[in-house]
Amino acid sequence: MSGTSGEQGQFFSMEIANKALVDGNFEEALKHFFVCIKMLPVERRGRYEDQFAAAIHGWITQSSEHAARAVNLYPQIRDLFPETVRTKIAIVKAVQISGQGKWLLNCLPIVKEAMALTTNPEDRAILRIARVNLTTVPFPQWHIRMVNDTMRNEFFLQALTASIKSKSSVVFDIGSGTGLLSVMAARMSNLVIALEEDVCLAMISKEVLKRNKVADRVTVHAKNSMQFETSQNADVIVSETMDCCCFGERIIETFLDAHVRFAHENTIFIPQKATVYVRLFQCREIFDIHCQDYSGIRYRSEYVKINDEPTEQPYWCAAREDYAEFEFLSPPEELHTADFSRLDVLQKSLRCEGSTKLKPKKKGVAHGFTIHFVADLTGTGVLVDSGDCHAWDYGVVPFKEPCVVDVGQELDVSWKLVNNRLDVYNNFYSEKLQKAGSLIQYQTISMDRLHKIRDDSYFKQMMAEITINELPFTEDISFCVPAECVLKTYPNKEPTGTIIAGFIRHDGSLNQDNMFRIEQCVGHRDFVKKIVPSQVRIYGHLFYSDYIHFDARPDPTAHCKVDLATVRNFNLREMRDIRLTQRNDIVLASEEFEMIFFDNDPNNYRNDLYETVTKEITVQPNLGAADGVLYEFEVLGVRNSKLRPVAAFLFQDRIRTGDQPITLNFDYHLGEMLISLKED
Template sequence: MAGRENCVFSLVTARQAASAEDYETALPNYLGSLYQLPLAERTQYLDEFCDVFYKWLLAENEDMSRALNLLPNLRQLFPNTCRVLFIVNKHLYDNSRNEMHLFECLKLCREILHIATSAEERTVARIMQANLRSGAFDQWHIRMINDEDRNRKFEQALKLRIKNEEDVVYDIGTGSGLLSVYAARCSKNVRAIEENVALLDIAKKVFTRNAVADRVSLLFGNSNDLYLDEKADVICAEILDCCVFGEHVVRSFISAHERLAKPSTVFIPSKATVYLRVLECEEEYKNFSKDFEGRRYISKFCGLSEEDGDYWCHTVSDLPNPRYLSPSVPFIDVDFQSLSALRSLSNVEKHFPMPIVASGTAHFLVVHFRSELAPGVELDSSELGSCWDQGIYPFAFAVPVEQGGDLPVVANLLDGHLLNVYPEETVFRDMMQEIAPRIRLVDNLLRMENRQTCEWLLEQLRDEPLDKVRNCTKFRLLDIWLEPFMNQEEERRNGELKHYTTMLAWPGAYDGSLDDGVIRQIFETDFNTVQRIFPEAVTIRGCLFSSKSLAALSRPDPSKHGDVDLSPISTYSLFEYRELDLARSDIFFCSDEFDLITMIFSRENIASKIYELIYKQLDVKPTSNGGIDGVLYWFSSTGYDNKKDLCASFLFSQPFMVSTDDTIRLTLDLHKGNMLITGEKL
């Protein structure tokens, strides 16, 4: 009885402190008092405890240790209760970009999914888990380990360079651990360095699965920050981006020379040569420079902004009708074996002519490289099927060129980082003077490519006063068309939007995905001022599909890994792929079209929040035999759909081999504008 009296006293203190917003006093009192209650009685205080706990975290929202240190107590206080774990997870996810904390979020998602008792809890956890996995590390890593030629050549180089089992081998940026496994088959002294927490966890499992854990020491951190006494016989660092220099490879190799190497140390790769080539591709150039409504819209990638050093990564062979107008011209040689040569790359500027071998219009300079890993073992990033894209530097203006002539070019490095590659100023001088007043720099011209959808939206609003229309989308075309009707003074005043009566809220983003920002604005609609949301109803439609090329970019392919088991990385397969043109020849429809969900944006539905959390399953029959990789989806409203614009897709964790007699069960999770579609074969 004395304990219960003390408990009541503590709860009174806790509630008084919470009422006074003194959460530092309130939370310990809640914890101390609730511990003394029987487990069955604690749940009646769960709501008020969670409210205080959340506000206690917000008071010091930059200190993640408060939440993590309290986790054991929370699990004991409210065992198998998802709600408190969700609060910790959301706090870490919203307030920290630290990889360690995000990795803790992933573990919490797994715990929540294990103990969840409701479909709603599982929906929220699945979506959060998918988002965390997609951002755990750069997704090109999967494409890289699926490059069989790259893997084979690094294995060859390591076998050539490691002389005996006693050699000390450093693998800088081990990633999933593939190259360290190769090295460990030749040496028992491999040191694998990795700074990404998720990849570190994967590599540890990979070493165990491949029976080399006793031959590899796994080191957490950036190689530039680690101080190790043991000098290397071999240093392997596969940190080349498509332009060689993007991942600060020069700085990393200089650091490795200074702190990890001895005079006899050999480096993999040992050399690289960077090449430039002039490209014509009119269709792709529209994504970087466009004349519209009397203005010239130019992407920041074109080098006219102060943010020099931007380039576009793409596989040239995948572009629409690409045509090279020059041969490959070497720009610079990199000798990774020489410390003095690496130091000389701190600041380099070169001016040289690009010989034109075919008349046409120059739109881009393309960067690719060749790299010697070991004598007789060479990589070429321009080869078809390479995991590397090419670096694409778009011109601010298209340049007519003639066969037999030259295009003068300047390329420079700053601190060993490729800053920019562009035609000499004289090439653009006259063009610049002519249209300078009409130039508008934009971040992403793809937002101007949804013309069909934008035209349809405005056509439906032809009877609306456009000065009363608020554009909630990120479509740049709509901003341009509505700009003359905007009341700028009203727009600026304290962010007020009271003069708008119509919300233009197409929920599809420019890249084809569901735009959670638009959905959130719909949920927050004030119907005291807004009379109409347009479109009033939208259906998300879908279709099963297959695509070998997309599958190769999104899932690890064991057939490309030789005899190395990289299965632990399959957990991080890419689950969503965007910016898809359904006219692509490598996309095949494998079912009839079907409705995934219809959302009606009425006052009643918004008030009832029926679309904030949705869990739904539907069964789909394939229309063909063979493999199915996932679900394509797009948006439809009142007789219109955006299939001719860019669409998006969700990819299954593994492909399904099916016949027309099979059934695929799809699960749709939707939470506050975040969507996830998964599938299983019944």
């Protein structure tokens, strides 16, 4: 088909469409494809679908605004290719790249439609991965654990009950999430304004409100409260926007703005106050995650304060339960109290600093500070202690060096709170360390690079795969410090014949960026002859864990009689950074099975052997229940579960297993993995 004339004499042709596609002018290409393909019989359109799919994918990824336009145009796009799935997959993948939460959820019906059409195993694998991504990527991973915290929920219900005086009270719920507190408030008030900037959570909350029959009393706005305009004043303002160190989600700025624009002189704020506390802790495992020494350099994570300058991140987050040898060495000491109920006092919390003394209760080796908070929700003793609640981790500030502490000492700690960022400083490093000063070479690197120093179990075997003559022609794309140290001793020569790859992230999951880098390095360049490590296997076990089950799936008994069944569609499907030596809650529920074997011959990547892999795996359970599949890596025949964390894929719900084998789908596509129950 050479071309056709459109309205106002404009000429459309496949030639122009293809040229525009090659030139990256995707919008122009789509205009011509739309008109020309529509003129063809349905049975002839398929020959142009790959070009159209490439154009729509490129167009969506050019601008975040195009995601919305593509979803709105989908009915017309579907009419072009009603019986095939390539374009549907292209749209879903491109919208996913855009990261637009609302439109990610709107892609779920497209995935469902494509799954019903295709019988191609590889397409079904891609769609299964996409379906899970669409429900987990836009959904905050911590949210289910938060709504499952019975203590937190009951305290907020008490506070709302005490604060909402009548049905005519106006309630603002700032950071309303999936609507738990909004439903509670709507049972006591006829007017609730829910403000949630996460579009995904706001959309889900509307369904939650309908399920609980309070939708007529709650107005949901998918906006940050500071961008919300209204003339309505609130009688009660509730905001559960406290991170593990209280202030990290900008609750101070949020309440300052609310005082000025939403409050009247008698408005009640929930919480009314919050106090942050600091403690010393001992846990060698946490220290080793953040601190590794190699070849005369002391490498530290972005959470470790090397000097008085602020770090990239003020604190890390960790749960005590994840570390078997975690121990507090001092009682909590108050750092700062923010009074949310008084505008003049709260303004001082935007920028303040101070110091305190920590008094060890026992002798030990301190590896850092923990930070937690206690929030007074009503000013009358309804206290939420984040250290006692499951919803919050501890904030962790790892030390750059361990510190021996003893009973009777008073250890100086200083802190700064600036624009919602809380930094805590160790002022009691040993005199010897302080005198060494610049003689000690510290360097901040990523957690992934630190992990490669710590987990050197297969390093010797990997480097043994490279001959001395090959080392000058070797490129490290894994950013492995030990490998870099070896390669620095040889002159760098071209062309690259060997690449060193890193398949494992610091959290135990597959490194998708690594898979992309391999493709970029190998591609069609024949001079790359070797990838090391040459072999990587991933093994799995069925497992169950009540602790993980609680973190991953809504627990109706915890929700104070609010129906959050809608949230079950967004159950967590992957859990990472599981340290088996620190956990006694995880029970293996099957023998081991192989998930995938990467034979890293460069020709396998040139031939797209690992672009999409899908297979069924039959597993015999040996216990009565399973939450999912725990997986770990074997590199060149070496495993290291002592130092290397593992990860897990979770089933949608816990399954009860009998004597019969169960069948799993293993799917891999472009560096993304998924293992799930086989669909009937």
